[in-house]
Amino acid sequence: MARLAQTAGLTDVQQEILSTVRDFVEKEVIPHAQALEHEDAYPADIVEGMKEMGLFGLTIPEEHGGLGESLLTYALVVEEIARGWMSVSGVINTHFITAYMISRHGTEEQRRHFLPRMATGEVRGAFSMSEPDLGSDVAAIKTRARRDGDDYVIDGQKMWLTNGGTSNLVALLVRTDEGAEKPHENLTTFLVEKPEGYGEVAPGLTVPGKLPKMGYKGVDTTELVLDGHRVRADQVLGGVPGRGFRHMMDGVEVGRVNVAARACGIAIRAFELAVAYAQQRRTFGKAIAEHQAVAFKLAEMATKVEAAHLMMVNAARLKDSGQRNDVEAGMAKLIASEYCAEVTQDAFRIHGGYGYSKEYEIERLMREAPFLLIGEGTSEIQKMIISRGLLREYRQRG
Numbered sequence: 001m002a003r004l005a006q007t008a009g010l011t012d013v014q015q016e017i018l019s020t021v022r023d024f025v026e027k028e029v030i031p032h033a034q035a036l037e038h039e040d041a042y043p044a045d046i047v048e049g050m051k052e053m054g055l056f057g058l059t060i061p062e063e064h065g066g067l068g069e070s071l072l073t074y075a076l077v078v079e080e081i082a083r084g085w086m087s088v089s090g091v092i093n094t095h096f097i098t099a100y101m102i103s104r105h106g107t108e109e110q111r112r113h114f115l116p117r118m119a120t121g122e123v124r125g126a127f128s129m130s131e132p133d134l135g136s137d138v139a140a141i142k143t144r145a146r147r148d149g150d151d152y153v154i155d156g157q158k159m160w161l162t163n164g165g166t167s168n169l170v171a172l173l174v175r176t177d178e179g180a181e182k183p184h185e186n187l188t189t190f191l192v193e194k195p196e197g198y199g200e201v202a203p204g205l206t207v208p209g210k211l212p213k214m215g216y217k218g219v220d221t222t223e224l225v226l227d228g229h230r231v232r233a234d235q236v237l238g239g240v241p242g243r244g245f246r247h248m249m250d251g252v253e254v255g256r257v258n259v260a261a262r263a264c265g266i267a268i269r270a271f272e273l274a275v276a277y278a279q280q281r282r283t284f285g286k287a288i289a290e291h292q293a294v295a296f297k298l299a300e301m302a303t304k305v306e307a308a309h310l311m312m313v314n315a316a317r318l319k320d321s322g323q324r325n326d327v328e329a330g331m332a333k334l335i336a337s338e339y340c341a342e343v344t345q346d347a348f349r350i351h352g353g354y355g356y357s358k359e360y361e362i363e364r365l366m367r368e369a370p371f372l373l374i375g376e377g378t379s380e381i382q383k384m385i386i387s388r389g390l391l392r393e394y395r396q397r398g
Contacts, residue, residue: 004302005268005309007076014073017058021080024049029084037085037364040210040217042166046088050121055092057119060099064115071254072316075261079309082265086368087218089265093258094162097251098125098171102191105238105247110191114169124196126167128158128224129248136381138245139183143174143226145190150233152176152190154204154226164222165198165207171237171251172224178242189237189244192229198222204229215367253329254319255376260312260332263340263372267305270340270365274301274347281352294350301343308336327389334382337372344369 010018028049036043050056059074060066074096082089099118102110117123129138143156154174161170169191176188195201198209206225213221237247275298278289288294315332318325344365348355355362373379 004271004305005079005264007072007309007313010076014069014076017067017069017073018076018080020053021055021077024053025080025084029081029088033085033088034361034364037087037217038358042220043085043088043091043218046085047091047121050088050092054119056095056121056124057099059096059103060115060119061103064103064111065119066115070316070320071257072313072320075257075312075316078258078261079265079268079312082262083269084265085218086262086266086371087216089258089262090162090216090219091166093255093262094127094167095125096258097255098127098169100254101127101171101189101237101247101251104250105243106191107234107239109234110237110239114191118169123169124163124167125169125171126161126163127171127173127248127251128161128164129173129252130158130160132157132159132223134159136377138173138248139187141173141175141187143172145174145176145188145231147176147233148230151230152233152236154190154192154229154231156226158224158226160211161207161222161224162219164224165210165220166196167194168196169193170224171248173244173248176241180242184245185242187244187248188241189247190231191235191237192231193235202229214370215364216371252376253326256329256333256382257312257316257319257325259372259376260308260315260329260336263333263336263369264305264309264312266365266369266372267301267308267336267340267343270344270347270362270369271298271301271305273360273362273365274298274350277354278350288350297346297350301346304339304343308332308339311335327386327393330377330382330385330389333376334379334386337375338379340372341369 054067057066058069062068078089102114145152145154172190172192175186178186180186198207200206204227208223211221278294279287281288311332315325315328318328348362348366351362354360
């Protein structure tokens with residue numbers, strides 16, 4: 001049989017891109033990931049390598065300087081990168097979602113202004129929905145923007161911005177007064193440009209610093225504090241206020257495919273480490289892979305890896321075809337993140353005491369996998385989305 005997580009029906013271009021990324025991960029990411037992660041150091045050289053390969057413009061249309069590739073191609077690239085170090089995939093994920101939202105919902109002027117520079121990595125994107133008291137209730141956003149002549153003035157506090165310090169463009173979801181009865185219809189996405197760095201980077205715009213995390217290190221995760229920060233009215237995504245919720249949900253939908261791809265990448269790596277160690281480690285006169293307890297565990301792990309990969313690919317292909325994929329993306333994110341946690345823990349157990357040592361890669365994966373259970377919506381949120389979609393499709397008539 002072929003190795004795990006192979007994808008049928010790829011074009012020659014897709015295969016060439018994936019081969020190039022795989023070589024890059026093997027040579028430039030995996031050998032350095034442990035040291036960088038333990039130092040919580042930003043992977044500047046790796047990011048420059050991704051810029052040179054054109055990964056920041058992978059899905060940006062060719063007319064705007066990108067490669068014009070599909071969500072499927074991007075998801076498979078993310079899977080490869082996350083296999084090397086999940087934090088590196090985080091560097092391009094929020095950038096990709098922001099570029100996708102501008103490409104899909106921005107005005108022609110916004111597309112011309114941002115996308116060519118995003119394709120080269122000169123402009124690096126982040127996006128922000130969450131707030132300190134918000135959780136998953138996006139419609140309860142408190143950060144507000146009030147109109148003041150040709151500007152908007154924004155006040156509030158945002159939370160959990162990936163690339164908050166290293167980005168120079170933030171897709172920011174805030175509340176505006178559109179007079180709508182439904183809370184989500186009073187939300188607007190602004191394209192906020194800012195300098196890189198920490199502290200008060202612009203008048204009324206502060207990035208306090210990196211938040212400490214158990215895993216997902218290297219990439220910066222921050223708060224964003226807005227105190228009378230002014231933005232122009234033409235920085236409203238799409239030019240029309242009140243449509244931000246739809247814009248963000250479209251972005252999060254592709255983000256869930258991305259999280260599923262990251263989970264697949266970690267699970268693949270955890271399996272690779274486990275199956276290699278199980279053939280090297282000997283007990284009672286034979287490799288532990290020859291003990292049925294370990295052999296069965298490897299079989300279960302491989303099956304979970306394969307199932308998660310197939311669901312992720314299906315969700316990406318549905319989105320690429322223009323069909324609604326909220327249920328499929330939710331299913332892929334749910335199963336991939338849960339299976340990732342299970343496969344990683346099984347790999348940890350196969351390593352025995354060595355799995356607890358920081359010298360072994362599995363220790364890092366054990367701290368990275370839990371993030372995927374909550375990123376882009378918890379498993380419980382995915383179940384809510386899935387169940388609503390199923391009830392919509394299977395609604396009883398009569």
